Structure formats: C-alpha cells, structure tokens
Amino acid sequence: MSNARSMTTWLRLIALALVALVALACGGGGTATAPAQQQPAQQPAQQQPAQQAPAAKGPVEIRVAWWGSQDRHDRTIKAIELFMKKNPDIKVTYEFAVWDDYWTKMTTQAAGNSLPDVMQQDYAYIDEWFKRGLLAPLDDYVSSGAINLKDASEEFYKGGRVQGKLVAINLGSNSPSFGLDVDAFKKAGIAIPSDNWTWPEFEKIATDLHTKLGIWGFGHDLANDQMWKSIYFSAGEWAYTDDGKKIGYASDKILVDYLNMILRLQKAGVTPSRAEAQATYVGKPVEQLAIVTGKSAMDFFHSNQIIAVWKAAGENRNIKMVALPRQPGGKSANYIKPSQFFSVTSQSKQKEAAAKFIDFITNDVEANEILAAERGVPISSKVRDALKPKLGKAQVEMFDYVDRVAKDVQPIKPPDPAGHTDIVKNIWGPQVVDQVLFEKTTPEKAAALLRDEATKILAK
Amino acid sequence: MASAGRPAVSQAPVVGTGTIGQRRGFRHDNLTGYLFIAPWLIGFFAFTLIPMIASLYFSFTEYSVLSSPRWIGLDNFVRMFTQDARYWNSVRATFTYVFTAVPLRLIFALAVAMLLNTKHRGVSLYRAAYYAPSIVGGSVAVAVMWRQIFGTEGVVNAVTHVFGIPSVTWLGDPATAIWTLVTLAVWQFGSPMLIFLAGLKQIPQELYEAAAMDGATPWSRFTSITLPMLSPVIFFNLVMQIISGFMVFTQAFIVTGGAPLDTTLFYALYLYRRAFETFQMGYASAMAWVMLLVIAFFTAIVFKSSSYWVFYDNKEGE
Structure with missing residues (x-):
C-alpha cells in the first residue's frame, strides 16, 4: 500500500514538473507552437507571406546566419552594419560558422523551431529544406518588388527554384x-x-x-x-x-x-x-x-x-x-553553380524585413563593394557593372574565370541526394x-x- | 538507498487506515522538501530523465531531425554490430585509449601526489602548479595547444630536429596519432592527483615509523602500507577515470578529428558525427545506449573485484 501511495506521489510530482516545464517553455520567449517537423510537407506554399504584419513601429529584429571563412565573416558583418545604418528601423543580429558546424547548428535550430530569419543555403540542401516546410517561398516578394530581381537574368537565379517556387536567392555564381x-x-x-x-x-x-x-x-x-x-x-x-x-x-x-x-x-x-x-x-x-x-x-x-x-x-x-x-x-x-543562397525561413516572424535584407545584399552597390563578390559573381548586372572598375586582382580573376569557363561548361546536375x-x-x-x-x-x-x-x- | 524504504513499510498499515487529515499532514511535510529540491528535480527531468527516455525511444527509430522518427525496431543495433566497419574502429580506438590512458594517468597522478606529499619548502607552490593543467585541462584551448605542439611544424618536431631526428607527422600517422591523445590524458593528471594527495595525508605516520623501525625498505613500505591504505581512494579514482575515459571526446574532436584511418575515432566522437554531421539521431541514440551498457559492465567488474583488493580501515563500518 505504501508503495502504491508513493507511486501516486511520484506520478503527481512528475506531472507537476511537466506542467511547470511546459509553462516555462511557453513563457520563455514566446516561441511558436508547432514543431517544424509537424508542418505538412506537401503544402509549404500555403504559408502566405502576405499575411505578415507590416514592419512594426519599434525597431524590428532579424537574425541572419551564414557559413564561410574569416574573410566572409568580416565582410558580411560590415555589410550588415551598413544595412542597419540605411534601415534604422531594422536591427540585425547574426551568427556564423564553418560549413560542418553551420549545418549542425541549423538542423538543431530547425528542430527547436528557432531558425534565423535569413539563412544561407546551398544547392545541395534547398530541395530537402523546402520540402520539409522550412523555407518560405519568395515569389510574392519578387512580384511586389520587395526583392528586386529586374537586373538579374533568369539564368542566374533559377537555381533557387524548387517545385516551381523561388525559395532561395542566389548570392553569386561559381565553378x-x-x-x-x-x-x-x-x-x-x-x-x-x-x-x-x-x-x-x-x-x-x-x-x-x-x-x-x-x-x-x-x-x-x-x-x-x-x-x-x-x-x-x-x-x-x-x-x-x-x-x-x-x-x-x-x-x-x-x-x-x-x-x-x-x-x-x-x-x-x-x-x-x-x-x-x-x-x-x-x-x-x-x-x-x-x-x-x-x-x-x-x-x-x-x-x-x-x-x-x-x-x-x-x-x-x-x-x-x-x-x-x-x-x-x-x-x-x-559547370556553373549558384555558389550559395540566402533564404527566408518559414519560422521567421519578420519576413518583410528579412526580404528587405536579401534585396539589400542583392542590389545595393555599396554593400557589394564591401562584399567584393566573395560569394561569387553577383547576379545583378547593375552591381556587376558598378564593381568592375573597382575590382581587385582576385575579383578580376574570378570574373574572368567564370566568363571563360561558362563558354564550355556542361549544364549542372540535380542537387545531391x-x-x-x-x-x-x-x-x-x-x-x-x-x-x-x-x-x-x-x-x-x-x-x-x-x-x-x-x-x-x-x-x- | 534500499534502507530508506524500511521505516515506511512498518508504518504502512497505520497510514493506510489513517484519516484523511493525517494523510494531508504527511504530504504537506513532504511537499516542503520537494519544493526545496524542485530546482534540481526540474533540471533532472528536463535535462536528464526526459532526454534519456526520448533517446531510448529514438534508438529504435530512424530519425533525421528534419523529419519525424520512424520506428525500425532493432535495425540500428543490427546495423551497428554487423554492417558498420567504422563502429568497430571506434570501439577499438576507445578500448585502446581506456586501457592505456587510465592506468597511465593514475600511476602518474599517484607518483606526483607522493612527491608532493613530502615535506619540502615551497611544496604548496608545486601543488598549485601541478594542479593547474587539469583546471584548464578539459578545455578546448589545451587541445588546440596540443595540436600545435604535435603539428608537423610543432614544438616536438622542432626539438627532435635539433638532434637530427627526421620530423614525424604525429597527428597524421596511424601509428602515432592516438598516443598524442594518451599523452595529453596523462598530462591532465591533476584531479586524480589531488584526490590521491588527500588520501595520502590520511595515512597515519605511525605506520611508516613502525615499519621503518622494523627495517622495511621504501618499496615494501609502499606496497605494504601506502597501497593498501590508499586502496579506497584508488578504487574511487579508477571508477571515475574509467567512466570519463569511455566518454572521451574533446581531445579527439579538436586534435585529430578522428583521423587517421579512424585510429582516434573515439566512441563518443563517432556518436557525435552520426548525430550531428549525418543527422542519424536514431543510430546515434542506439550507440549511446550500448555505450551505457559497456560502461555499466566495466564499472560493475571493478565494483565486484573491489572486495579482493580494497582495504577499509574499519570493516564494521560497512
């Protein structure tokens, strides 16, 4: 009998602890309700960016994540600072890592429903990530002009399409x-x-x-x-x-x-x-x-x-x-490949601001002078033309190489399984x-x- | 643990037939206690018990984090034992490490503890100096330093070069890589050393004096007095070191990355790789549970054997 009683005591305690935990989890930071993997994989398109509230009055905060080398970290951080100067209503926080650690981090965050608003993506991963409902389609932002792709030819950004939706914006081409x-x-x-x-x-x-x-x-x-x-x-x-x-x-x-x-x-x-x-x-x-x-x-x-x-x-x-x-x-x-992309994640609550950031990185000449085509040949012809007279030796070689091999490459194969x-x-x-x-x-x-x-x- | 239940059993009839009021009072008392340990309880449930139960469930599933777990029964275990060559590489590397690094570290720690137990001027300074490596020992910084020391252009090769010895790729050669990690483990002898030192200080000096009177050599004083008197401490250190030895991770993760030829692919490192590089959480969970059983097995052996070699001063205290 005593065993039975202590059993109920324990059960109640466990229940209590669970309730406390749930309360803690809900109270802390007000993270969204549905874990990533429960989102219907077949209908990512139905998350409608248009329903997002327009940028709030106070400063909006977005988080950006990328992988890369030290050089890229330095340049990207400077470009982010420029973005915040030009957009005082948006505060950008960021995190970066080398390739392996980056994907460990992002996958864990995806499971914890805490993905950044803007994440760097790779040709090998966009297919799977979109099909799992983790990336937001960007077509509406492109048609509304929030992300301006008028200066980029279709050839340069079609690599970011999955199932007919544009889910990732190419940051540069490489080979x-x-x-x-x-x-x-x-x-x-x-x-x-x-x-x-x-x-x-x-x-x-x-x-x-x-x-x-x-x-x-x-x-x-x-x-x-x-x-x-x-x-x-x-x-x-x-x-x-x-x-x-x-x-x-x-x-x-x-x-x-x-x-x-x-x-x-x-x-x-x-x-x-x-x-x-x-x-x-x-x-x-x-x-x-x-x-x-x-x-x-x-x-x-x-x-x-x-x-x-x-x-x-x-x-x-x-x-x-x-x-x-x-x-x-x-x-x-x-082959010529989109070297990497920026995507807006479906877990982002500030998709407008995130889209604005991607537009800035794609089209702002000053930002691209800082970034110096380190992510590959930029997709905007305006940016390319503006950069050309100011290119360093390394950039000249990169532009020249991509132009040269592009004449003889084979078309790119599907993303890795x-x-x-x-x-x-x-x-x-x-x-x-x-x-x-x-x-x-x-x-x-x-x-x-x-x-x-x-x-x-x-x-x- | 078991003895705590006995009074409750004798009270059982009383409580069972008691009034509701009595029950409430009983629970109220307990509640205060539980509230006091609530921070620990919450931590225990949130970060230990629930994750463990989840991991046990995952070990029977295929789970890639981005998609939901899929039940596959014992497939992970079957694959681990019969189809994964790297799994056995990791087992081999881990056993090699545990069976060399643990004894060497304990021997080294004991030797240093005995040196520091002598009465010399400035011995407390030495104690602090020798303990320092283990304070920073588990850290990433030391592992990074180790990488530099044993790198192809590191200190070790620079020194041996002076003596005309050709440089060795310590970290890249399958024959040497694991020994750089064993050396690192031995060098981080501080915490068992400190425990040994405390143990040595407990040994009554009269025993040594009496033995010296009888003409015992230093060696026989060591084997007949120091070792038996210290055996409970050795036992404790051995158990702790075996457990931490099986869980070794940081050193290999940073210094060698599991290379070359998987000779330093320690179990925990391989588990991490499966979990967070290829996102096979189910497989990694299965590996974790096998590791738990292996550690439990070896700890049990040490416990069972202890009655033959661990000497407690007051037997009746057991």
Missing part, C-alpha cells in the same frame, strides 16, 4: 577550379595549362613542378568528393543517377585510374602524404591551403574562394584559375580515400566497396 601559383609556374619554366587540359597532362605538370621547385606540385585535396563527381562528369556521367537513387556510372575504371594516379603522385612526393594531409590540411578553411603558404604550386577550390585564398596569400602573389582537368577526349568537367553526406562522411573519406592512400586496400577494392555501400545508402 570549381584548380588554382595555380603563376610565379611558381614561371620559376619552373612551365606554361600555364589551358582550360581543356587532361588528367595525364595534369600529372606531368604537377610532377615537373615538384621536381623543378622541390615544393608540392598540388596540395592535399585531390581526393575531394567533388573530384569523384568531376572525373565521371567529364566522361558524360555523374556520381549519381538523376533521380539520386543509384550510382550514376557504369564502370569503376575511371575512379580506379584516378585513385592510382593520386597514389603515384603521393609516392613521388608530388602531393602531401595522406598522413600529412590529415595532420595539417583536411577540414581546414581555404585560408590554410598549401598554396597560400607557397608549399604547393596548385590547389583545388571553388572560384569564389579565390578572394579569401588570395587575401590570405598576400596581394603580391599571382594566382590564376583553370578549369578542372578532363578525361582524354572528354567533355568539360565544369539526401544520402550524399552519409556517403561522403562515412564511406568516401574514411573507407575509400584513407584506406587507399594509407595503402591498406587497393583502388579496385575501394571502388567496389564505394559502389556497394553507396547503393545501400541511396536505396533507403
């Missing part, structure tokens, strides 16, 4: 590239390769650079998962099928050949050993690439990242970008690249394992 230290090439007496160079040509040039200069011909990142896609892209295939349900290439041979090439380069000391890469370079921001300190003559990065790379390397250096090498006789391994992160983090990195480059397995076995494991993940 993957190999960055070359021009001075090192001159010193070694090697001609700068053309944009249609091939992998065998690459291997020879990298090796020559190493033997003539004693530095690495290429940095640590030849085994980036982007390369896995690119080597097949050049051969007219892709890592995944268009529906993202299977591996998209028929034969492992291209991958096996590629891994063998990396092994040769690593053994000859043309690239850092995998141990050196793991100890010093993997997972670090682009400011810490080997080319920055002059330890390598070439490195891999996306075209917009040249702004940060060159800044870290120093103004007196000379860096040039060329397209990714092709398969002999193959097509271009490049949902299992892509799992495949890269748990299979490609640790079980393919590491195992091969530490010589614990053969490229043939690793490529077969990648196919098996990725097929399993994609089938889910």
Whole structure:
C-alpha cells in the first residue's frame, strides 16, 4: 500500500514538473507552437507571406546566419552594419560558422523551431529544406518588388527554384577550379595549362613542378568528393543517377585510374602524404591551403574562394584559375553553380524585413563593394557593372574565370541526394580515400566497396 | 538507498487506515522538501530523465531531425554490430585509449601526489602548479595547444630536429596519432592527483615509523602500507577515470578529428558525427545506449573485484 501511495506521489510530482516545464517553455520567449517537423510537407506554399504584419513601429529584429571563412565573416558583418545604418528601423543580429558546424547548428535550430530569419543555403540542401516546410517561398516578394530581381537574368537565379517556387536567392555564381601559383609556374619554366587540359597532362605538370621547385606540385585535396563527381562528369556521367537513387556510372575504371594516379603522385612526393594531409590540411578553411603558404604550386577550390585564398596569400602573389582537368577526349568537367543562397525561413516572424535584407545584399552597390563578390559573381548586372572598375586582382580573376569557363561548361546536375553526406562522411573519406592512400586496400577494392555501400545508402 | 524504504513499510498499515487529515499532514511535510529540491528535480527531468527516455525511444527509430522518427525496431543495433566497419574502429580506438590512458594517468597522478606529499619548502607552490593543467585541462584551448605542439611544424618536431631526428607527422600517422591523445590524458593528471594527495595525508605516520623501525625498505613500505591504505581512494579514482575515459571526446574532436584511418575515432566522437554531421539521431541514440551498457559492465567488474583488493580501515563500518 505504501508503495502504491508513493507511486501516486511520484506520478503527481512528475506531472507537476511537466506542467511547470511546459509553462516555462511557453513563457520563455514566446516561441511558436508547432514543431517544424509537424508542418505538412506537401503544402509549404500555403504559408502566405502576405499575411505578415507590416514592419512594426519599434525597431524590428532579424537574425541572419551564414557559413564561410574569416574573410566572409568580416565582410558580411560590415555589410550588415551598413544595412542597419540605411534601415534604422531594422536591427540585425547574426551568427556564423564553418560549413560542418553551420549545418549542425541549423538542423538543431530547425528542430527547436528557432531558425534565423535569413539563412544561407546551398544547392545541395534547398530541395530537402523546402520540402520539409522550412523555407518560405519568395515569389510574392519578387512580384511586389520587395526583392528586386529586374537586373538579374533568369539564368542566374533559377537555381533557387524548387517545385516551381523561388525559395532561395542566389548570392553569386561559381565553378570549381584548380588554382595555380603563376610565379611558381614561371620559376619552373612551365606554361600555364589551358582550360581543356587532361588528367595525364595534369600529372606531368604537377610532377615537373615538384621536381623543378622541390615544393608540392598540388596540395592535399585531390581526393575531394567533388573530384569523384568531376572525373565521371567529364566522361558524360555523374556520381549519381538523376533521380539520386543509384550510382550514376557504369564502370569503376575511371575512379580506379584516378585513385592510382593520386597514389603515384603521393609516392613521388608530388602531393602531401595522406598522413600529412590529415595532420595539417583536411577540414581546414581555404585560408590554410598549401598554396597560400607557397608549399604547393596548385590547389583545388571553388572560384569564389579565390578572394579569401588570395587575401590570405598576400596581394603580391599571382594566382590564376583553370578549369578542372578532363578525361582524354572528354567533355568539360565544369559547370556553373549558384555558389550559395540566402533564404527566408518559414519560422521567421519578420519576413518583410528579412526580404528587405536579401534585396539589400542583392542590389545595393555599396554593400557589394564591401562584399567584393566573395560569394561569387553577383547576379545583378547593375552591381556587376558598378564593381568592375573597382575590382581587385582576385575579383578580376574570378570574373574572368567564370566568363571563360561558362563558354564550355556542361549544364549542372540535380542537387545531391539526401544520402550524399552519409556517403561522403562515412564511406568516401574514411573507407575509400584513407584506406587507399594509407595503402591498406587497393583502388579496385575501394571502388567496389564505394559502389556497394553507396547503393545501400541511396536505396533507403 | 534500499534502507530508506524500511521505516515506511512498518508504518504502512497505520497510514493506510489513517484519516484523511493525517494523510494531508504527511504530504504537506513532504511537499516542503520537494519544493526545496524542485530546482534540481526540474533540471533532472528536463535535462536528464526526459532526454534519456526520448533517446531510448529514438534508438529504435530512424530519425533525421528534419523529419519525424520512424520506428525500425532493432535495425540500428543490427546495423551497428554487423554492417558498420567504422563502429568497430571506434570501439577499438576507445578500448585502446581506456586501457592505456587510465592506468597511465593514475600511476602518474599517484607518483606526483607522493612527491608532493613530502615535506619540502615551497611544496604548496608545486601543488598549485601541478594542479593547474587539469583546471584548464578539459578545455578546448589545451587541445588546440596540443595540436600545435604535435603539428608537423610543432614544438616536438622542432626539438627532435635539433638532434637530427627526421620530423614525424604525429597527428597524421596511424601509428602515432592516438598516443598524442594518451599523452595529453596523462598530462591532465591533476584531479586524480589531488584526490590521491588527500588520501595520502590520511595515512597515519605511525605506520611508516613502525615499519621503518622494523627495517622495511621504501618499496615494501609502499606496497605494504601506502597501497593498501590508499586502496579506497584508488578504487574511487579508477571508477571515475574509467567512466570519463569511455566518454572521451574533446581531445579527439579538436586534435585529430578522428583521423587517421579512424585510429582516434573515439566512441563518443563517432556518436557525435552520426548525430550531428549525418543527422542519424536514431543510430546515434542506439550507440549511446550500448555505450551505457559497456560502461555499466566495466564499472560493475571493478565494483565486484573491489572486495579482493580494497582495504577499509574499519570493516564494521560497512
């Protein structure tokens, strides 16, 4: 009997504690009621931005979040300060992180219904995030002129459409590239390769650079998962099928050949050993690439990242970008991609102000002078024209590179399937690249394992 | 814990047949007590019990945070034990760490505690100096510093270079990476050292004096007096260190990131990666529950074995 009684006491206590908790949760900050995942995924379009109250009398507060390097943080914060000066009725708070941490943070906030008003988005994620009801469609703001896209051609922002809705505004266009230290090439007496160079040509040039200069011909990142896609892209295939349900290439041979090439380069000391890469370079921001300190003559990065790379390397250096090498006789391994977007989240309570901020970043010339096209070539032609006479060396190279490769690129493939992160983090990195480059397995076995494991993940 | 229930049992008939008024009085008394511990209770429910129950449920689901959990029964556990090569890498790394770092740290802590237990001028200064590393020990800053020290162009390589030893990629070489973390663990010996020091001070000096009279060597004084008298403290330290050893995270997260070849992919780090990088919360929850069982198992072994080697001064006190 006493047990029964103490049981009821406990139950009452638990109930009491729960009530207290709920009261606390509701009282604190007045967060919205429905958790993100309960919103009907099929009807994100029905959240009507028009119903938002017009900007309140007091200062409105919005929160902006992005990922990136230190250079981007500095520039974005300055642009935000300018925005607040020009819009005294809107207060902007912000948070930033590097890529991995950013998505950890955002996903957690999405679950906790506390997403920022404006979040930076990526081509790989907008599809899933919109379908889960986390992004607000922006078409109404565009038609009302709140977000002015009149100076941007459709080509530049259509990448932000999901299911016919514009859910993300492209902040700049980019393309993957190999960055070359021009001075090192001159010193070694090697001609700068053309944009249609091939992998065998690459291997020879990298090796020559190493033997003539004693530095690495290429940095640590030849085994980036982007390369896995690119080597097949050049051969007219892709890592995944268009529906993202299977591996998209028929034969492992291209991958096996590629891994063998990396092994040769690593053994000859043309690239850092995998141990050196793991100890010093993997997972670090682009400011810490080997080319920055002059330890390598070439490195891999996306075209917009040249702004940060060159800044870290120093103004007196000379860096040039060329397209990714092709398969002999193959097509271009490049595509033009929206490098990143700004989206208004569906959890935002200040969608008007958030839209205003995105419009400012897209169209304000002064802001873009601060941002300096570090997120890629801006989509507004007015902004581009205004920037051109004021461009630094790095921006000139970036504009020039994107213009040049755009003439020969292949159209971009669909966004990565949902299992892509799992495949890269748990299979490609640790079980393919590491195992091969530490010589614990053969490229043939690793490529077969990648196919098996990725097929399993994609089938889910 | 169990003894607290006994008086209640004997009172049970009384309470059961008592009047309503009596019951109210009883509850009122308790309520005051519960109110006093309410802050703790709320914290316990909000941050421990409810999350634990949620995690137990999630461990049987597939849950990607952005979508609702989907019940999949034992699939997570099956996948963990039979299909995930990295899982076993993480188990191997964690066991290697626990079975080397924990004993080494305890031995080192005891040695330093004994040094600091001697009567010398300025010994309290040394005590403070040696304890300092563990105050900052768990912090990110120390891990970042460790990264610099063992980096390819770090202090260690600079020193060995002077002696003509070629530089080693300590953090990138599968043969050395985990040992940099074990070294870090041993270096953070401060808190067990402090507990040892307190224990050493409790040992009556007469025992040593009597032994010295009988001509006992320093070694036999150590094995026959210090170790047995200190065994309850060793026991406590061992249990605490085993538990924290299995949960090691920060060091690997910052210094090596689990690389190379998963040799430093500690269990907690892998769990974190699954939970927050690939957002497989269900799988990560399942991993957490397995870890709980493993830690409970090893703690139980230490407890069971304690009757053979832990010596309590006053046996009747048990």
